[in-house]
Amino acid sequence: xxxxxxxxxxxSGILFAIGxxxxxxxxxxxxxFMCIELMLNAxxxxxxxxxxxxxxxxxxxxxxxxxxxxxxxxxxxLGIIITFFRNRxxxxxxxxxxxxx
Amino acid sequence: xxxxxxxxxxxxxxxxxxxxxYHKNPLYSAISLIGVFLSLAxxxxxxxAPFIAIVQILVYAGAIMxxxxxVIMLLNLxxxxxxxxxxxxxxxxxxxxxxxxxxxxxxxxxxxxxPHEASEQxxxxxxxxxxxTAMYTEYLLPVEIVGILLLMAIVGAMIMSRRMSEPNLELVxxxxxxxxx
Numbered sequence: 001x002x003x004x005x006x007x008x009x010x011x012s013g014i015l016f017a018i019g020x021x022x023x024x025x026x027x028x029x030x031x032x033f034m035c036i037e038l039m040l041n042a043x044x045x046x047x048x049x050x051x052x053x054x055x056x057x058x059x060x061x062x063x064x065x066x067x068x069x070x071x072x073x074x075x076x077x078l079g080i081i082i083t084f085f086r087n088r089x090x091x092x093x094x095x096x097x098x099x100x101x
Numbered sequence: 102x103x104x105x106x107x108x109x110x111x112x113x114x115x116x117x118x119x120x121x122x123y124h125k126n127p128l129y130s131a132i133s134l135i136g137v138f139l140s141l142a143x144x145x146x147x148x149x150a151p152f153i154a155i156v157q158i159l160v161y162a163g164a165i166m167x168x169x170x171x172v173i174m175l176l177n178l179x180x181x182x183x184x185x186x187x188x189x190x191x192x193x194x195x196x197x198x199x200x201x202x203x204x205x206x207x208x209x210x211x212x213x214x215x216p217h218e219a220s221e222q223x224x225x226x227x228x229x230x231x232x233x234t235a236m237y238t239e240y241l242l243p244v245e246i247v248g249i250l251l252l253m254a255i256v257g258a259m260i261m262s263r264r265m266s267e268p269n270l271e272l273v274x275x276x277x278x279x280x281x282x
Contacts, residue, residue, distance in 0.1 A: 001102065003103065003104050003107045003108075004211055004213075006209065006210070006213045007107060007111075007211065008144075008148070009209035009212070010206060010209065011111045011114065011115070011144075012205075012209075013202060013205035013206050013209055014115055014202065015114060015115065015118055015137070016196075016201075016205060017198050017199075017201050017205060018115070018118040018119060018122055018262060019118070019122075020197075020198055020201050020218045021122060021195065021197075021198035022118075022121065024194035024197065024198070025191070026122070026195055027182065028127060028170065028178065030127050030169065030173060030178070031127055031130055033119060033169070034127075034130055034131060034134050034169065034208060035121070035122065037134065037161070038121065038134060038137060038194055038212065041137065041138065041141055043163070044141070044153075044157075045141060045144065046209075047150060048145055048148050048150050048153055051148075051150070052148045052149060052150065052185055054217075057197075057231050057235050058240075060150055060152065060153050060232055060234070061151050061232065061235060061236060061240050061243070063248055064153075064156070064232075064236070064247075065158050065243055067156060067157070067161070068247040068250065068251060069130035069247075069250065070160075070161070070163060070165065071160055071164065071251070071254070072167070072250055072251055072253075072254030073254075074130035074164075074165045074168055075168075075254045075255065075257070075258040076254050076257045076258050076261060078168055078169070078258075079173060079257070079258040079259075079261030079262040080170050080261055081176075082172065082175075082176070082261075082262050083261055083262060085176050088171065090179075091178060092182070099139075
C-alpha cells in the first residue's frame with residue numbers, strides 16, 4: 001500500500017513551516033541561510049510528489065531549476081556572509097544595522 | 102511496505118528539521134540539515150525519481166552543505182546568543198509558524214480534494230533518460246537561463262568575497278589628512 005498524495009504534501013507543509021519558524025528564530029545569518037535551504041527542500045518534495053501523481057516530468061524539471069538556484073544562492077550568500085563577518089566580526093543579523101543611521 | 106518506509110523517513114526528516122532549528126550551535130544545525138537532505142533523497146527514491154534523489158545527494162548534501170560547513174569552520178562561530186530584548190517575539194514567531202502550517206495544510210487539503218485524474222499506475226516518469234529528453238527539447242530555454250544564472254553567481258561570489266581593503270584605506274587616509282589640516 002502506497003501513501004497517497006496528501007501524505008507527501010503534508011510532510012512538505014510541515015517541513016516548510018519548520019523552516020519558516022527557523023528563519024524567524026535564528027539570529028545568525030548562516031542559521032537563517034540553512035533554514036531557507038530547508039524551505040526550498042520542502043517545496044521540492046511537493047513538486048516531486050505532484051510529478052509522480054500526474055505522471056508528468058515537468059515537476060522534476062522544476063526541481064532541477066530550484067536546485068540550480070539554490071546552488072547559486074549558496075555561492076553568493078556565503079560570499080556575503082564572509083564579507084559581513086570580515087567587516088563586523090560577528091554574524092548576528094542585529095549587527096547589520098549600518099543603514100539605520 | 103512503502104507506507105511504513107515513508108512514515109519512518111518522514112519522521113526522520115521532521116526530527117532532523119526540528120533539531121536543525123533547535124540547536125544553537127551552527128555546526129549541529131548543519132549536520133541535522135544533512136540528515137533532512139538524506140531522508141528526503143530516500144523519499145524521492147520511493148517516489149520513483151532516482152535522478153532527483155541522486156542530484157539531491159550530490160548538490161545539496163555534497164556541494165552546498167560542504168560549503169556551509171567550510172564557512173562555519175572558517176569563521177569559528179560562537180553559539181547563537183538568545184534574544185535579550187523583545188523576548189515576547191518568540192511566542193509570536195511560533196504562532197505565526199502555526200498559522201502558516203495551518204494555511205499550507207488547508208491549501209494542500211483543498212488541492213487533494215478537487216477532482217483530478219491521476220496518472221495510470223505503472224507509467225513511470227522520472228527516469229534519467231526521459232528527464233534528459235525533456236530538458237534538451239521542450240525545456241531548452243530554461244536550461245540555458247539556468248546556465249547563465251550559474252555563471253553570474255560565480256562572478257558575483259568572486260566579486261563579493263574579494264578583499265575590498267584598498268578603497269577603505271584611501272577613505273581612512275583622506276579622513277586622517279582632514280583631521281591634521
